[in-house]
Amino acid sequence: MSQVAAITTAIEPAESPLTPESWGKLGMWIFLAADAMSFGALLAGYGALRYGSADWPMPANVLGIGLTAFMTFLLICSSVTMVLALAAIQRGDLRGLRTFLLLTVLGGLMFLGMQAYEWTHLIHRGLTLTGNPFGAKLFGTTFFIITGFHGAHVTGGVIYLSCYLVQALLGRVAQANANAIEIAALYWHFVDLVWILVFTFVYLL
Amino acid sequence: MAAAHKRPNYIGVFWWLLALTVIEIAVIYLPIARLLIGILLVGLALSKASLVAMYFMHLKFEARTLGLIALTPLVLCVLLIFALLPDLSATPHRTTESPQVSASPH
Numbered sequence: 001m002s003q004v005a006a007i008t009t010a011i012e013p014a015e016s017p018l019t020p021e022s023w024g025k026l027g028m029w030i031f032l033a034a035d036a037m038s039f040g041a042l043l044a045g046y047g048a049l050r051y052g053s054a055d056w057p058m059p060a061n062v063l064g065i066g067l068t069a070f071m072t073f074l075l076i077c078s079s080v081t082m083v084l085a086l087a088a089i090q091r092g093d094l095r096g097l098r099t100f101l102l103l104t105v106l107g108g109l110m111f112l113g114m115q116a117y118e119w120t121h122l123i124h125r126g127l128t129l130t131g132n133p134f135g136a137k138l139f140g141t142t143f144f145i146i147t148g149f150h151g152a153h154v155t156g157g158v159i160y161l162s163c164y165l166v167q168a169l170l171g172r173v174a175q176a177n178a179n180a181i182e183i184a185a186l187y188w189h190f191v192d193l194v195w196i197l198v199f200t201f202v203y204l205l
Numbered sequence: 206m207a208a209a210h211k212r213p214n215y216i217g218v219f220w221w222l223l224a225l226t227v228i229e230i231a232v233i234y235l236p237i238a239r240l241l242i243g244i245l246l247v248g249l250a251l252s253k254a255s256l257v258a259m260y261f262m263h264l265k266f267e268a269r270t271l272g273l274i275a276l277t278p279l280v281l282c283v284l285l286i287f288a289l290l291p292d293l294s295a296t297p298h299r300t301t302e303s304p305q306v307s308a309s310p311h
Binding site for chain 2: 018019026029030032033034036037040041043044045047048051052060065069072073076077079080082083084087185186189190192193196197199200201204205
């Protein structure tokens, strides 16, 4: 037995891993760092085009701040329900996980619905990918690409979380799976974090 | 590691995020210089993003190196802005509020 213990000690890695729970969590963090760079590049490009433009409209005059402020509120709420879902499964409360995960998915769906409404409204007013009656054409291009890229992330997140919601409803998620939920939660919070930046740079600034 | 730490006050963080969002919207209507509004908005947005990362994504309770991984894109984006600066300075720049048309013909 002592020999086995000695061998086990001998192969112990010199450094503890960054995420002792699982490699999946580290993988998600690295993916998110890379994904943040995509958004960062889009926002930096937006800044450069706007700075170089002579007739860039004031976003607050063209875009609806009230609706998007509510969309921000909605995503913040869905982030809170997501942490509560994770906290529930970490203490083995499957019922709590189901409730809070359902609320998170609903928050995401409502966000997407409002974005669809906002886009439709703006397109009817003439703002498209290649046209903008309020000034610089690139305003429309950058607006739809950045909010669209974010909307695609929300759509991905809703699908991702819905898979776990179905599993939870079928009773196939247990306390032992808390790490998988934690990884999904990281993605969802990232989508919220990016929206906070998009809301400021594209709508408010 | 995330399960071992004391659970943060999520509802408290929610109220902070909500308050900062309301302040952000109020700031854009303040009768102060656009540059100052811009600085305030960026500061507020980064504070909100940090709150989400530190408490909701539990970065505050993770290994320090993981935080450095998360910070990498921010550093790269600042570098990217500096890389774009030469292009920006080559473009004639005017204010965005109301495009002024030059009165004198060229």
